[in-house]
Amino acid sequence: MTISPRIGIAGITGRLGSLCAEEAGTSLAGGLSRHADANRNITSNPTAFAKNCDVVIDVSHASTVQTHATAFADAKCPWVLGTTGLGADDQTAVDKAAKLIPVLQAANFSPALTLFLELAKQLGAGLPGYDAEIVEVHHRQKVDAPSGTALAIGRAVAEGRNVALEDVMRLDQNGTRPDGAIGFASLRGGQIVGEHDLMFMAADEQITLSHRALDRRVFARGAIMAARWLAQQPPGLYGMADVLRRAV
Template identity: 40%
Template sequence: MSEEPLSIAVTGAGGRMGREVIEAAADREGVAVAVAVNRTATDPVAGVAVDDADDLDGLLASEEPDVLVDFTGPDSAVAYAEACADAGVPLVTGTTGFAESQINDLRAASETVPVLKASNFARGVAALRRAVREAAAALPGYDVELTETHHNAKRDAPSGTAKSILDDVEDVRDDLDERVHGREGDAPREAGEIGVHARRAGDVTGEHEVLLAGNRETLELTHRAGDRGVFAEGALDAAAWLAGQDLGWYGFGDVLDGGEARDDDE
């Protein structure tokens, strides 16, 4: 007897990532999209009907999905987290740009259901973060600059992934504690700075580069995502894993064997 497929709900079904998740689910054996919602009217995606997001509470109650996958905006994600908590549905969210109070709201939901929040679902980014931590710790005194590039419609800057990488650097380098966003005019580098540069252009999926320089040498660590499918696949991996977990707060590193990603991952 075959096992029941993983039943997922998808919010923001009309958005870039919502569509990617639904299309990735359609191509993956053992996954079925039971609920798809969007805040504006949207045509079916990969054969899945998209309902009004205002109906999410009722849909979660009637369809009883195993997990909800969210890539929307901070306000929406918090509302969906509350709906998941009420319905007893685990939540995977890749939304970024949260205020601290909104993170607290998500954590409150994790006291009722499993919540997995990640700024990036690419396995290569998890490897990049481990490499950056190791390199930054091994090169004390070296200057650190971070540059990230995304498509011209991305709203938050710097990206959530960039913020996670900056957190990683600051965790292992006590001498770096000031994030300087771009430079203009008379702006020589000061002690304690980490340079941060956000670029928005065209349809770039996502690039993150960390530069470490000192002692007459440079080290550059870079990750480039070829398309959004890599994030959708990772989100489905996270959803399948989270569906079997106890309530609590998780990060994508928990999904990866031996992963070291921060559990808050913002």
């Protein structure tokens, strides 16, 4: 009989963190937050937190990534990282931790969106002369723009075209559109969970990939799936595609 790993949630008081805690059920080992709450088994100490977990789901904030990378690596605790908006130094810390512990990094835990990224890469490779535009819509409280998922889509297209996203991404839509650019547009309003459209446009045709998240719980369920899978893996840097490949 397989024993479910003890799952800790970093950012447990946030929207997604609280849903992850619900989906973990009896496997929940505790939470990590800036505001400790002993009655709810929530600590503000990442080192003590990690030592009590078999795997951690981190949906906190980019400002905590470097601290968490050190604490979780020292505790030899597998790390599912869903935090977006990372800087270069943050990513370096993640890559360093992945040499010591298994790390799964994903901008989006949706199984369908994971396959969307695979298709985006294929279309980017197969339609090199088409204009590529990404439009994302989220709730009015979302801080970062473009969303981490939109950037992941852009990276998939760029990878298919064998270019670096940073060299071709276009956030300012004023003026004429340069050849080879990957454009981004972000809309914010209401309580929209998340909508992403990827359009490839030529003079005589257009193809659009669309994903709509109807319930934020889909991300929590995907994160739990990732955590249970990652707990059994050796050190390395993984993505949601690795989880799905082994699930089929």
